[in-house]
Structure formats: structure tokens, C-alpha cells
Amino acid sequence: MRVLLVEDDRAVAQGIRNALRGEGYTLDWLADGQEASCALRDERFDLVLLDLGLPRRDGLALLRDLRARPDADVPVLILTARDATRDRIEGLDAGADDYLVKPFDVDELKARIRALLRRSQGRAQPRLEQAGVSLDPARHEVLYHGQPVNLTPMEFQLLHQLLARPGTVLTRERLADTLYGWHESGPGNTLEVLIHNLRRKLDSGLIRTVRGVGYLIEDTP
Known part of the structure; x- marks a missing residue:
């Protein structure tokens, strides 16, 4: 799953990245509200972790602009030090799906992320x-x-992405973005190697190739 973290405090961002590193997520990080707004317009993410006090564009303004778009259904979890009840209400009414006050327990953050992705x-x-x-x-x-x-972290992440959307063809581009994000890369055949490994470890017929498009796992009753 691909997560966008929008947080201007480098230490906090690094702590979150470290906490989520072993959880099977690809985490992209931006520290600027305007850059995050552009990224959310141009790219697809499975979840957004959003601070409110951001340079150039406040998190609430970013969130309201995002929710004004008819296709912007990505779940948003606000992570902020603003703990007043009115701040929570404002954030949720602006379109956030959940609200977590800093400092927070990383295990609670992980559980809330899993719940939002399920929903x-x-x-x-x-x-x-x-x-x-x-x-x-x-x-x-x-x-x-x-x-x-026994799966490697990337095999687990790829299988998770396919199982979460049974019956849906996921393009090679989308799967590659999920696996690598902005700051990582792999050999050109890495996706094919991962698919081959999953078929070998599970079932050769589990993942179907849709030529020229991508891959899917059939939705079985």
C-alpha cells in the first residue's frame, strides 16, 4: 500500500517512516502543503497521513481542496499537535477520516492505518x-x-495489493508505484520476478496476467 506522509518536522517524519518501514507500506514524504496538493492531484495513494501546520498551504486548506474533487476518495488521517475539541471537529468536518493527536503511540497509529485501509x-x-x-x-x-x-517484504506487499482488490486488474504502473514510490527503484523485471515467486510459493494459477495491462487475482466465492 502506498502512503503519502505530509509532515514538515523532519524528526517526526523520520520516526513515522521508521515505524512503518516493516509494515509493508511504501511511504512517500513531503514537507510542504503546496507540493502535497500537487502530488495528490497527479498521483494515486492508498492513504494520506496529514499534519495541519504546513508551509505554503495549511493542512486543512489542502484537505478541503482535496475533498472538493469528486474523485478524491483517498482516506486521510490527520496527525497533529492541535488537541482542542474544536480542532478535531474542524478536521473531521473538513473531510478527514480519522484524527490522531501528537505525541501518539506508534502501535495505535499502525492499527488506525489498518482500519482506514479496510474501510x-x-x-x-x-x-x-x-x-x-x-x-x-x-x-x-x-x-x-x-x-x-514465507514471503519477502516486497512479495507480501504485492500480494496484499492484489488480494485487497480481487477481480480488479491492477496495472503494472500502479503496482510499480506501490512497490517503489518516488525514492526507490529496482531492476526492470522486478515486478515479473515477484509475480513468478508468488506463483511458485502459492499457486501457479493464483495471479492472472492481463497482457499489455497488468495482473489480477480472480474474485472467487
Whole structure:
């Protein structure tokens, strides 16, 4: 899952990046409200972590502009030191999906992120299950017909992305953005290698290739 962190305090941003590094997310960071507004207009993210006191454009103004767009349904979690009740109400009424006051416990942050992602995907259960595969985002556990499967972090992240949208073709570009974000890169065939590894470790027919477009996992009853 691709997360945009908008936070102008470098130490706080680095702490969040460290906390989420092992959670299977690709985290892109911006410290400027105007730059974040442009990024949200031009690129796709699964979740936004938004500070309010930002250079050039305040977080609430950014959020209101985002929610004014008919296609902007990305979940937003406000992370701020503003703890007054009126600030919480203003943030939620501006379009935030959740509100967390600094300083916060990183385990609570992780749990809130998982809950927002579940809600945005239209599901209530924490586990993703399809075709004998069961993935638990909180435990970073994958089972195939009840047996544990050992995946690398990138294999886990790719499988998570595909299982979260069964029956939907995810383009190569979208999957690559999810895996690498802005500041990472890999060999040109990395996506194909990851798909090959998942098929080998799970089931050769689990992930279907849609030639010229991308990949999908069929939605089975």
C-alpha cells in the first residue's frame, strides 16, 4: 500500500517512516502543503497521513481542496499537535477520516492505518482471503490452505495489493508505484520476478496476467 506522509518536522517524519518501514507500506514524504496538493492531484495513494501546520498551504486548506474533487476518495488521517475539541471537529468536518493527536503511540497509529485501509476497501474483516490464500496485515502472516508461507517484504506487499482488490486488474504502473514510490527503484523485471515467486510459493494459477495491462487475482466465492 502506498502512503503519502505530509509532515514538515523532519524528526517526526523520520520516526513515522521508521515505524512503518516493516509494515509493508511504501511511504512517500513531503514537507510542504503546496507540493502535497500537487502530488495528490497527479498521483494515486492508498492513504494520506496529514499534519495541519504546513508551509505554503495549511493542512486543512489542502484537505478541503482535496475533498472538493469528486474523485478524491483517498482516506486521510490527520496527525497533529492541535488537541482542542474544536480542532478535531474542524478536521473531521473538513473531510478527514480519522484524527490522531501528537505525541501518539506508534502501535495505535499502525492499527488506525489498518482500519482506514479496510474501510476504504469495503471490508470489515482484518484478514484478506481468496482462493485458499489468507493474509493478515497486522501479523504479516500468509497462509495457503492453512499452512504458513514465507514471503519477502516486497512479495507480501504485492500480494496484499492484489488480494485487497480481487477481480480488479491492477496495472503494472500502479503496482510499480506501490512497490517503489518516488525514492526507490529496482531492476526492470522486478515486478515479473515477484509475480513468478508468488506463483511458485502459492499457486501457479493464483495471479492472472492481463497482457499489455497488468495482473489480477480472480474474485472467487
